[in-house]
Amino acid sequence: xxxxxxxxxxxxxxxxxxxxxxxxxxxxxxxxxxxxxxxxxxxxxxxxxxxxxxxxxxxxxxxxxxxxxxxxxxxxxxxxxxxxxxxxxxxxxxxxxxxxxxxxxxxxxxxxxxxxxxxxxxxxxxxxxxxxxxxxxxxxxxxxxxxxxxxxxxxxxxxxxxxxxxxxxxxxxxxxxxxxxxxxxxxxxxxxxxxxxxxxxxxxxxxxxxxxxxxxxxxxxxxxxxxxxxxxxxxxxxxxxxxxxxxxxxxxxxxxxxxxxxxxxxxxxxxxxxxxxxxxxxxxxxxxxxxxxxxxxxxxxxxxxxxxxxxxxxxxxxxxxxxxxxxxxxxxxxxxxxxxxxxxxxxxxxxxxxxxxxxxxxxxxxxxxxxxxxxxxxxxxxxxxxxxxxxxxxxxxxxxxxxxxxxxxxxxxxxxxxxxxxxxxxxxxxxxxxxxxxxxxxxxxxxxxxxxx
Amino acid sequence: xxxxxxxxxxxxxxxxxxxxxxxxxxxxxxxxxxxxxxxxxxxxxxxxxxxxxxxxxxxxxxxxxxxxxxxxxxxxxxxxxxxxxxxxxxxxxxxxxxxxxxxxxxxxxxxxxxxxxxxxxxxxxxxxxxxxxxxxxxxxxxxxxxxxxxxxxxxxxxxxxxxxxxxxxxxxxxxxxxxxxxxxxxxxxxxxxxxxxxxxxxxxxxxxxxxxxxxxxxxxxxxxxxxxxxxxxxxxxxxxxxxxxxxxxxxxxxxxxxxxxxxxxxxxxxxxxxxxxxxxxxxxxxxxxxxxxxxxxxxxxxxxxxxxxxxxxxxxxxxxxxxxxxxxxxxxxxxxxxxxxxxxxxxxxxxxxxxxxxxxxxxxxxxxxxxxxxxxxxxxxxxxxxxxxxxxxxxxxxxxxxxxxxxxxxxxxxxxxxxxxxxxxxxxxxxxxxxxxxxxxxxxxxxxxxxxxxxxxxx
Numbered sequence: 001x002x003x004x005x006x007x008x009x010x011x012x013x014x015x016x017x018x019x020x021x022x023x024x025x026x027x028x029x030x031x032x033x034x035x036x037x038x039x040x041x042x043x044x045x046x047x048x049x050x051x052x053x054x055x056x057x058x059x060x061x062x063x064x065x066x067x068x069x070x071x072x073x074x075x076x077x078x079x080x081x082x083x084x085x086x087x088x089x090x091x092x093x094x095x096x097x098x099x100x101x102x103x104x105x106x107x108x109x110x111x112x113x114x115x116x117x118x119x120x121x122x123x124x125x126x127x128x129x130x131x132x133x134x135x136x137x138x139x140x141x142x143x144x145x146x147x148x149x150x151x152x153x154x155x156x157x158x159x160x161x162x163x164x165x166x167x168x169x170x171x172x173x174x175x176x177x178x179x180x181x182x183x184x185x186x187x188x189x190x191x192x193x194x195x196x197x198x199x200x201x202x203x204x205x206x207x208x209x210x211x212x213x214x215x216x217x218x219x220x221x222x223x224x225x226x227x228x229x230x231x232x233x234x235x236x237x238x239x240x241x242x243x244x245x246x247x248x249x250x251x252x253x254x255x256x257x258x259x260x261x262x263x264x265x266x267x268x269x270x271x272x273x274x275x276x277x278x279x280x281x282x283x284x285x286x287x288x289x290x291x292x293x294x295x296x297x298x299x300x301x302x303x304x305x306x307x308x309x310x311x312x313x314x315x316x317x318x319x320x321x322x323x324x325x326x327x328x329x330x331x332x333x334x335x336x337x338x339x340x341x342x343x344x345x346x347x348x349x350x351x352x353x354x355x356x357x358x359x360x361x362x363x364x365x366x367x368x369x370x371x372x373x374x375x376x377x378x379x380x381x382x383x384x385x386x387x388x389x390x391x392x393x394x395x396x397x398x399x400x401x402x403x404x405x406x407x408x409x410x411x412x413x414x415x416x417x418x419x420x421x422x423x424x425x426x427x428x429x430x431x432x433x434x435x436x437x438x439x440x441x442x443x444x445x446x447x448x449x450x451x452x453x
Numbered sequence: 454x455x456x457x458x459x460x461x462x463x464x465x466x467x468x469x470x471x472x473x474x475x476x477x478x479x480x481x482x483x484x485x486x487x488x489x490x491x492x493x494x495x496x497x498x499x500x501x502x503x504x505x506x507x508x509x510x511x512x513x514x515x516x517x518x519x520x521x522x523x524x525x526x527x528x529x530x531x532x533x534x535x536x537x538x539x540x541x542x543x544x545x546x547x548x549x550x551x552x553x554x555x556x557x558x559x560x561x562x563x564x565x566x567x568x569x570x571x572x573x574x575x576x577x578x579x580x581x582x583x584x585x586x587x588x589x590x591x592x593x594x595x596x597x598x599x600x601x602x603x604x605x606x607x608x609x610x611x612x613x614x615x616x617x618x619x620x621x622x623x624x625x626x627x628x629x630x631x632x633x634x635x636x637x638x639x640x641x642x643x644x645x646x647x648x649x650x651x652x653x654x655x656x657x658x659x660x661x662x663x664x665x666x667x668x669x670x671x672x673x674x675x676x677x678x679x680x681x682x683x684x685x686x687x688x689x690x691x692x693x694x695x696x697x698x699x700x701x702x703x704x705x706x707x708x709x710x711x712x713x714x715x716x717x718x719x720x721x722x723x724x725x726x727x728x729x730x731x732x733x734x735x736x737x738x739x740x741x742x743x744x745x746x747x748x749x750x751x752x753x754x755x756x757x758x759x760x761x762x763x764x765x766x767x768x769x770x771x772x773x774x775x776x777x778x779x780x781x782x783x784x785x786x787x788x789x790x791x792x793x794x795x796x797x798x799x800x801x802x803x804x805x806x807x808x809x810x811x812x813x814x815x816x817x818x819x820x821x822x823x824x825x826x827x828x829x830x831x832x833x834x835x836x837x838x839x840x841x842x843x844x845x846x847x848x849x850x851x852x853x854x855x856x857x858x859x860x861x862x863x864x865x866x867x868x869x870x871x872x873x874x875x876x877x878x879x880x881x882x883x884x885x886x887x888x889x890x891x892x893x894x895x896x897x898x899x900x901x902x903x904x905x906x907x908x909x910x911x912x
């Protein structure tokens with residue numbers, strides 16, 4: 001995190017109703033977007049159990065996640081033996097294609113030399129040379145979920161990506177940040193493929209976290225990017241970098257492969273989607289498919305219909321940095337007023353936010369900012385504060401443990417943006433109808449296109 | 454006393470049947486089997502302590518550690534409160550890199566001060582986690598200082614995750630209550646029918662299915678540890694006439710030490726299933742009468758039991774024909790493994806086997822008595838084996854906790870949550886009917902035939 005911390009942080013000593021989640025779970029999620037992978041936390045068993053429950057409750061999927069089960073003695077004497085035993089056990093019992101190791105607060109406070117551990121492991125276990133390993137440093141006490149996700153993707157790129165002299169026509173890389181749901185990733189694949197392009201998506205959560213039905217018991221992730229695909233990224237014509245958080249991984253990939261990067265800070269919104277579509281048309285040299293053209297019309301129509309209800313609405317958004325940017329920018333696009341934007345961590349993307357107050361804080365801060373507002377956009381943890389503030393909660397981000405299908409909600413591209421407008425505007429519409437106690441919401445101002453009066 | 458000494462003390466717990474069966478050397482090693490790196494599951498000691506104490510609803514629960522410990526886990530349990538909602542507020546010192554370099558004690562003190570000023574709780578529980586334990590933050594000293602300065606009990610819960618399992622954390626939480634809470638306040642008045650229940654967390658409101666029956670009999674629940682509890686109720690638990698320990702393995706130390714210190718007899722019981730519920734009510738009443746409560750209490754209890762049993766049996770009748778021949782794979786631990794077995798069989802289900810990973814020798818003996826030797830008990834049933842059993846139709850439904858649900862669901866076999874995230878209360882006479890209704894709902898769902906059918910391109 002080489003950037004300057006420029007946004008005010010809560011001055012409280014006690015974080016209240018935390019928005020922040022720690023780095024290792026972010027890393028775990030990224031590793032789960034790799035095919036037949038198994039993330040492993042180097043720490044005490046609780047670190048893993050909490051992360052596992054959190055992801056299970058959000059995705060309603062089996063989450064393969066293991067622990068090096070550090071106890072008091074190994075914490076003090078050093079955890080290499082635990083790590084080695086864990087890697088061997090996992091290889092023997094589950095035969096994963098990849099083990100992604102993430103450190104935790106425990107092993108980072110001790111100051112374990114992770115890359116040293118990797119070298120020692122390789123040296124001592126020549127018979128396990130087939131085992132694909134990525135080791136990343138993800139201390140619980142620095143950064144947050146998004147940083148951990150980014151660190152894991154960078155680690156995967158640095159470990160497996162290779163330069164290539166030849167290019168495969170029509171092949172593009174996509175670095176997909178954690179602001180994208182598995183449903184978003186699926187939508188992006190469809191859009192890219194509709195131009196005749198072949199995407200390599202890293203990580204590909206749409207293949208692992210979208211309700212797959214395996215034929216047999218699978219102790220690893222149910223699908224995702226293969227290591228061979230990551231190796232082949234050097235043969236791509238371009239890399240589409242989705243999210244500010246992916247800049248580090250993009251730089252690593254470009255350094256290794258010389259494939260040019262195109263950067264997209266968000267894919268939610270008409271103009272944001274236009275930029276993406278234009279880039280795809282350019283790379284592929286093909287015209288924009290009829291389906292996307294129709295979808296664009298439909299989005300324009302949704303904006304026309306929806307802006308009556310979103311305009312000047314006062315909204316507080318509390319989400320992980322890149323999603324915070326995507327959502328606040330989209331709200332601004334629709335004429336809503338973002339009164340407060342709360343991020344769990346410092347991040348360069350916060351500089352781009354258009355909001356009354358930008359704060360690094362927690363749900364209690366969002367609750368305080370939400371007084372007199374029309375809506376809070378946050379994860380399910382925002383429900384208590386929203387209820388106290390008497391403001392409705394619109395759920396986005398992770399975790400959403402009290403709603404089904406959170407992982408498959410789509411809010412990118414023309415179609416995803418359109419659906420988001422409808423979902424959001426319908427909430428405001430419902431508020432108006434409930435408030436006025438009638439069933440017709442246009443008040444005869446012609447806003448809805450009818451002639452009621 | 455250091456954490457290590459405390460841990461050793463709970464390992465030596467004489468009230469625990471498993472412990473008594475051990476040699477001195479085995480006892481020193483502790484309760485849980487050493488975890489195998491790469492093949493371990495389950496929560497840590499801090500997790501266990503939170504499970505046991507967080508249901509004290511009007512207290513503030515402040516976690517001293519980096520964000521992982523609370524940020525990844527808060528608001529994830531179904532324990533319910535009829536009064537304060539403060540327990541649901543996630544509070545943490547969220548230690549950063551600089552705090553770890555400089556030490557976190559000052560930040561912790563400041564955090565306690567903020568919590569007391571903002572929420573005015575009757576007490577603050579402060580949970581120690583791995584990282585501040587490693588850097589030597591002395592939370593006991595900070596809590597002591599804060600108690601004096603702020604005039605509110607600030608209770609150190611010394612449970613860094615790496616000292617052991619969730620179960621150990623339960624026990625350490627119990628020790629904390631004995632050291633700092635129970636016996637620190639006096640009730641306004643006492644009655645000869647005051648009881649204390651230990652280890653009932655009011656998940657999905659289960660306590661509320663039991664409490665009205667106790668009240669009807671004339672038993673006063675002086676203190677429930679810890680579901681729907683107020684701090685002062687827990688502090689006054691030592692004036693109970695009888696103690697019931699619900700989760701036999703986890704908090705038996707509290708029951709035994711309350712007997713040792715205040716001469717309160719305890720028994721182990723369960724609220725699950727008709728016969729266990731009846732046994733519990735009878736034992737509780739009998740013990741109260743033995744300690745001087747009026748003998749009419751027994752009559753009232755028998756009246757309630759007769760009425761409730763008849764009502765429950767009548768309601769269960771409807772399920773018996775539907776459940777005939779249906780086999781259940783029970784995957785849970787501790788008290789639930791034996792008490793659920795009875796409950797389910799009363800409803801006409803057949804149990805093919807149960808896990809006994811977290812059960813005590815006594816729990817296992819109880820199951821054996823009930824089921825005979827040929828009944829399956831697995832100490833360590835592997836997910837792959839569970840999947841095979843379900844896939845090959847060796848069971849019609851699995852009952853387990855949320856984490857193992859996908860083993861069943863991906864095998865396209867019905868599943869029901871019976872652990873802490875469940876949404877329905879299964880305790881008491883009404884609870885067993887609710888449990889049957891839930892089982893019946895999923896077993897008879899029309900989806901199973903549809904989801905098992907092959908896709909059009911497969912036939």
